Amino acid sequence: MKQLRIGMIGYKFMGKAHSNAYRSLPMFFPKALKPEMAVLCGRNAAALQEAAARLGWSDTVTDWRELVGREDIDLIDINAPSDAHKEIALAAAKAGKHIFCEKPLALTLADSREMLEAAEEAGVMHMVGFNYRFSPAVRLAKRLVESGRLGQIYHFRAWFLQDWILDPEFPLVWRLQKEIAGSGSHGDLGAHLIDLAHFLVGDIHEVIGMSETFIKERPLAAEMTGLSAKANADAPKGPVTVDDATLFLARFANGAIGSFEATRFAAGHRSTNSFEINGSLGSVKFDFERMNELEVYLTSDEEDVQGFRRVLATDPAHDYAEAWWPPGHTIGFEHTFIHEFLELSSAAAEGRQPVPNFHDGVKCQAVLEAVERSVEERRWVQLSEMQ
Amino acid sequence: MKQLRIGMIGYKFMGKAHSNAYRSLPMFFPKALKPEMAVLCGRNAAALQEAAARLGWSDTVTDWRELVGREDIDLIDINAPSDAHKEIALAAAKAGKHIFCEKPLALTLADSREMLEAAEEAGVMHMVGFNYRFSPAVRLAKRLVESGRLGQIYHFRAWFLQDWILDPEFPLVWRLQKEIAGSGSHGDLGAHLIDLAHFLVGDIHEVIGMSETFIKERPLAAEMTGLSAKANADAPKGPVTVDDATLFLARFANGAIGSFEATRFAAGHRSTNSFEINGSLGSVKFDFERMNELEVYLTSDEEDVQGFRRVLATDPAHDYAEAWWPPGHTIGFEHTFIHEFLELSSAAAEGRQPVPNFHDGVKCQAVLEAVERSVEERRWVQLSEMQ
Amino acid sequence: MKQLRIGMIGYKFMGKAHSNAYRSLPMFFPKALKPEMAVLCGRNAAALQEAAARLGWSDTVTDWRELVGREDIDLIDINAPSDAHKEIALAAAKAGKHIFCEKPLALTLADSREMLEAAEEAGVMHMVGFNYRFSPAVRLAKRLVESGRLGQIYHFRAWFLQDWILDPEFPLVWRLQKEIAGSGSHGDLGAHLIDLAHFLVGDIHEVIGMSETFIKERPLAAEMTGLSAKANADAPKGPVTVDDATLFLARFANGAIGSFEATRFAAGHRSTNSFEINGSLGSVKFDFERMNELEVYLTSDEEDVQGFRRVLATDPAHDYAEAWWPPGHTIGFEHTFIHEFLELSSAAAEGRQPVPNFHDGVKCQAVLEAVERSVEERRWVQLSEMQ
Amino acid sequence: MKQLRIGMIGYKFMGKAHSNAYRSLPMFFPKALKPEMAVLCGRNAAALQEAAARLGWSDTVTDWRELVGREDIDLIDINAPSDAHKEIALAAAKAGKHIFCEKPLALTLADSREMLEAAEEAGVMHMVGFNYRFSPAVRLAKRLVESGRLGQIYHFRAWFLQDWILDPEFPLVWRLQKEIAGSGSHGDLGAHLIDLAHFLVGDIHEVIGMSETFIKERPLAAEMTGLSAKANADAPKGPVTVDDATLFLARFANGAIGSFEATRFAAGHRSTNSFEINGSLGSVKFDFERMNELEVYLTSDEEDVQGFRRVLATDPAHDYAEAWWPPGHTIGFEHTFIHEFLELSSAAAEGRQPVPNFHDGVKCQAVLEAVERSVEERRWVQLSEMQ
Secondary structure, eight states: OOOEEEEEEOOSHHHHHHHHHHHHHHHHOTTSOOEEEEEEEOSOHHHHHHHHHHHTOSEEESOHHHHHHOTTOSEEEEOSOGGGHHHHHHHHHHTTOEEEEOSSOOSSHHHHHHHHHHHHHHTOOEEEOOGGGGSHHHHHHHHHHHTTTTOSEEEEEEEEEOOTTOSTTSOBOGGGOHHHHSSSHIIIIIHHHHHHHHHHTOOEEEEEEEEEOSOOEEEBOSEEETTEEEOOTTOOEEEOOSOSEEEEEEEETTSOEEEEEEESOOTTOSSEEEEEEEESSEEEEEEGGGTTEEEEEETTSOTTSOEEEEEETTSTTSTTGGGSOSTTOOOOTTHHHHHHHHHHHHHHHHTSOOSSOHHHHHHHHHHHHHHHHHHHHTBOEEGGGOO | OOOEEEEEEOOSHHHHHHHHHHHHHHHHOTTSOOEEEEEEEOSOHHHHHHHHHHHTOSEEESOHHHHHHOTTOSEEEEOSOGGGHHHHHHHHHHTTOEEEEOSSOOSSHHHHHHHHHHHHHHTOOEEEOOGGGGSHHHHHHHHHHHTTTTOSEEEEEEEEEOOTTOSTTSOBOGGGOHHHHSSSHIIIIIHHHHHHHHHHTOOEEEEEEEEEOSOOEEEBOSEEETTEEEOOTTOOEEEOOSOSEEEEEEEETTSOEEEEEEESOOTTOSSEEEEEEEESSEEEEEEGGGTTEEEEEETTSOTTSOEEEEEETTSTTSTTGGGSOSTTOOOOTTHHHHHHHHHHHHHHHHTSOOSSOHHHHHHHHHHHHHHHHHHHHTBOEEGGGOO | OOOEEEEEEOOSHHHHHHHHHHHHHHHHOTTSOOEEEEEEEOSOHHHHHHHHHHHTOSEEESOHHHHHHOTTOSEEEEOSOGGGHHHHHHHHHHTTOEEEEOSSOOSSHHHHHHHHHHHHHHTOOEEEOOGGGGSHHHHHHHHHHHTTTTOSEEEEEEEEEOOTTOSTTSOBOGGGOHHHHSSSHIIIIIHHHHHHHHHHTOOEEEEEEEEEOSOOEEEBOSEEETTEEEOOTTOOEEEOOSOSEEEEEEEETTSOEEEEEEESOOTTOSSEEEEEEEESSEEEEEEGGGTTEEEEEETTSOTTSOEEEEEETTSTTSTTGGGSOSTTOOOOTTHHHHHHHHHHHHHHHHTSOOSSOHHHHHHHHHHHHHHHHHHHHTBOEEGGGOO | OOOEEEEEEOOSHHHHHHHHHHHHHHHHOTTSOOEEEEEEEOSOHHHHHHHHHHHTOSEEESOHHHHHHOTTOSEEEEOSOGGGHHHHHHHHHHTTOEEEEOSSOOSSHHHHHHHHHHHHHHTOOEEEOOGGGGSHHHHHHHHHHHTTTTOSEEEEEEEEEOOTTOSTTSOBOGGGOHHHHSSSHIIIIIHHHHHHHHHHTOOEEEEEEEEEOSOOEEEBOSEEETTEEEOOTTOOEEEOOSOSEEEEEEEETTSOEEEEEEESOOTTOSSEEEEEEEESSEEEEEEGGGTTEEEEEETTSOTTSOEEEEEETTSTTSTTGGGSOSTTOOOOTTHHHHHHHHHHHHHHHHTSOOSSOHHHHHHHHHHHHHHHHHHHHTBOEEGGGOO
8 A cells, every 4th residue: 555545534632633643643653654634524514624724634525425435535534423433434344445433433332343344344454543552651561461571460450530520510412422422431431441451461251340320410511622511501401321430340361350440520530541450570550641651560670679660661662752752751642643543554554454453442342331231230241242 | 444454365467566556655645544555365475475575565374265354454455366356355245355356357247246246235345456547648538528528429449459479489378268367358458448438438338349369279388477478398288268359349328339459469569558539529549558648639729720639647737646746757557556546545535435346347347248249149249138 | 924934954853843843833723823844954965855854844955044045934943053053043133034043042151142132133033942931830830930829939949850871881972062062961951940940930140050070981973863872882982071960059039049950860860850949838849751740739728638739731721731632631742842833923923022032042041151150160150240 | 785774855856756766666676775764854844754754764853964973874865955965965975974966966066076076085875866867768778879789879969848937927946046956957957968968978078058048037936846836926026047948069079969958948848858869870769758668760670661669668678677567568757766776776785886976977067067158158168178
């Protein structure tokens, strides 16, 4: 493949992050196949024009079906609300387009499997947007696990804590409506934790969870941008139909145990996306609010200087670091997307599937749904049941 | 009551901590009723003599039955291994002695209830050794919850992580044998988390847990002191019959959700006893390795300076602090016992039951056992079942 | 002004940071006057071509005199080595071009004054690259000082610690040669601290310092990129003619006291650029390795919850934050340049001088040189002497 | 020596810390020569009685001359206000008593030398109370320096920050009066930093400093206990005659550079006693508010896991740790005194001088006074001048 002409659907929070990543890739990774920011797609023509100009897209269309049908597009980037993922992805696959889809892949496991099958059948590239895999510090954790430097993994604990809807007057945005978002904190935040667990520890064997919706009704939203929104005074209220928090326990196929917590009601946590891995030879801890850092403990350290090290993953020894700034000069949230698209671009150049792809998206969806089933049926659910 | 003459059974890790606390109480809390370190009890006469001299006890006996029967003793302090708690406590109650018992109160819920009933019937004081309640920073957390400054409590998460038996060659000490210890990380570490949950959040409605024993066999121990121990080379192996790690989820009676993790296999964690509480108006975080500190977040802070504060609980405004050193001059692990015995001593002087007492011990035991049942039966267990 | 056509000299570490910033400005601050990346200038034609293509510049020239003379350029961005700043700036001013110059403005105070005078005489805009002012967390510190929320400022302490030349075999790059770099850690790192002191506290009245060069000779460099470099085996050695570390004490015009430490020999510090300000009503602490955070202490907090708060400056209440990502989603080193050019662009649109400008560069240079004089003459030097 | 009968002068903050340490030593270090808490001395008979009973002293006298003359006393422990140190120490030496003296040894260098000479002439043991040397984490730092694991020491920075007199209405206690206290933050806090510098890095060659008194007048004190005090409303004001903050730079005999900051005006710092040491092979950082921890960086770590480790100095590998609690169970401020008296007791048993002794006290005083001279004369002062 010599070029990668992108048609992107959506231009809000994720659309902005993607645009910035496409635009930045050639400057920092000049050897990568360069994505061409060809066509931006959205329903509101005026807003779309403004966004395309601002974000740097060459053309616009207001109908995603038209976009999918265009000859001059190689890849469809789907970051529309979750309920639209499936239909677009199926059409894109049918049209022979490569697909990048934001997580969660779909509203249901069945849908996500249909998307995977369609993409595989069409022989196109498919990728899913688990961007946190692409933090240099997370890559370092992966390297420590894979190289055996942490030994046998005993325990994985992960928590994604936010507080953006703590205020009961925060309005009923689409992310709080099951029919659009699929689920709440579980699919939004927990999905990232599950993918990191798959990436860092391996397959999950069984799960049991619990969910709670603390604020059952909220005022209808007047407007929403990114994660912020406002309601008019005296706005009528509607029911919140997703979970505010979901916790679950897991047993991995390799015998490790796991705990997962996702909540939007943890006061003081703007976006604490954290995990810890305990192995027989060491441990690592990560917190996305300090994403340049990984805390590393190795039992092989001399006995009087054992302790968690704060490793700043900005040295030449760390993934991606040399493309950026000198050691100690940090990067931010948006860079995970640039690295993600480096993988997409590299896969395109090499004619292989990028990772993580729809297989990973399906696997994540299976766990999400197994947890939901375990909540409903109040019992342990094995992943082997999720057929 | 004018005096409090103590007879103590056990002189290892806990016995040393208790002795130090009895001895220190009058110096730092001179208004408190002074405990008299009267009689120390243990089976090995030589070791007992040495310990009594070192720890400051006036007399010794090698038979706890004799101790319980002595006229010149007001209170029996039980810090023998867990399997001995019940028999001693029942005898002490029968003899009309007040009782301080280390946690866990007993090996089973039934036993702990029997102990409570015996103590209540005898009309004696009873207290259980949940010493972490007596950290000034934990008291501050309690104050913030009780005063409503954290609002409605949504989420309690707690984790007690150690790594003292990470080495597979660490021997099979009594704490790893079910018939003596009752359980492993669950009863040893998890019990403290459960008590803190009761103290800070309230009653638990239902639980579901999972347990794992990562190392199934260990060499038999040659000697043990405190938490350290050694095995002889080529020592035969025996089965580990307790859990290395136990995790559980909980729903509180007040609607809050909870997660609990206790493990002895978290490399790098010497003794991380931590919790976080998220409420509608704020959050607090605690880690016993930095026991003088409480992190506090309040939503009422001005919008541009919101963040977790690191409060050093050594100011005059904090519990116990004025008895100690100037602000910023920290205290340590052993001080929790001094404060614990201040409560014991105050209760004695005021003719009331100390807190936490056997009611709290039973409540903790009920949760421990409910979790164990949930592990065995792989289902949610309600505390109301634990009759 | 309707456009801002940039001609930039230099394309290594700073050139890359500037290019990225020019390119990113319109996407994240669409209302700002858009800089046009017109002409890139460097001496090595082949490397220049590659850089221009990679960094996104439309045209190239190999002679800066030609660049300065071009009609289609509005602003000259100087990030060549420090010894070239003056000559270029004088020519640019003479040609009526606006000027952005990296710090340090020049090798001497006299030179920097000449540059300021030339720019002022020519009536052009001038700006100096003190990018750390543009961290949101630093802006928050400024706001707290200016609004009086910290009260009277008593003490400013600042330290910029690196370890990039700790290895004695690290080669003799231009940054270690006085005739090119002017000074070592002092002008490179200390300059940033001095500017932050000016920005946050105010004018300095007098200083006294000490300097040290720990490694006096190093192998000659074979190649250098950014801050990294290599020497050939058996490379001959040359003398290090700049300071490895410079410390100084200061008294501010407003009575505050100050301490400053700049070193390239602090093992473990990749780029710790930190300051603390203590005032009569509160304190703030900053560390650029955690640049999204400001620690804030306010004496007005309730007496039992006083402590440094870790404020993540990513909330809507913080400068620049709304242009970026939701709360808790961090930014990095490169973003300081984008904000810096936002100021440049805003000043151009509004027809005013940007801040910090050559006045600030001269002021910084005066302190740098006063410290150097104090080192040589082993005495306190007042800034009023630096005429 | 078979016993160590103590006569102690003073029973406030330090007297309480000493009493607790004497009392605790035999329990935790049973092999050490046991100090006998024989006689407590103070001027106010009633308060003295109460203190002796509370702190555990057998006898009392109100005249220190009487104490010094008693046959049944082996060692005089001086923790009276600083202006009384010299006279008592000289008398004690003359009477052939061993001497423990709190820091600062005396109000002037000349006085401290006289004390040293008297003690040496009398052939008695002498020790000075630099208790921070006895933190396990500080001992670990010492071990890392001495064993060469940090390589050549380049840089020592230290800061002791408090805020206990930040409030301008805090009264004029004796610690703020030059004739009693000798100096302010410099002698009180800076003295500890200087001693740590001597202990960890070595002799100081030259210094230059600056001092400031931010609040020049304060209300006269009505009462004072430890570090806290109150003034009556409408109390008359008196002049503060000591420094509120003193900073200085230093060059060590071994070529290392140093910076020192002592202040009582750092809002939010209750008692931040910190240092950092940078060597050619590694660095360490310490903060007494987290006294159980030492941060350690070693350049020999593998290149992808380099970072400061948080070492909890509670492992068996650390000094004193086995006498206390299991790993991860922390100790506090008061324990530094117990370890200090362990040294005193060990020296007594072994018939040698304890360390630190009056030589160290004199050395510290010389630096304190050299800094004061450098402040007055506004110039670098070499320690060789301090004859």
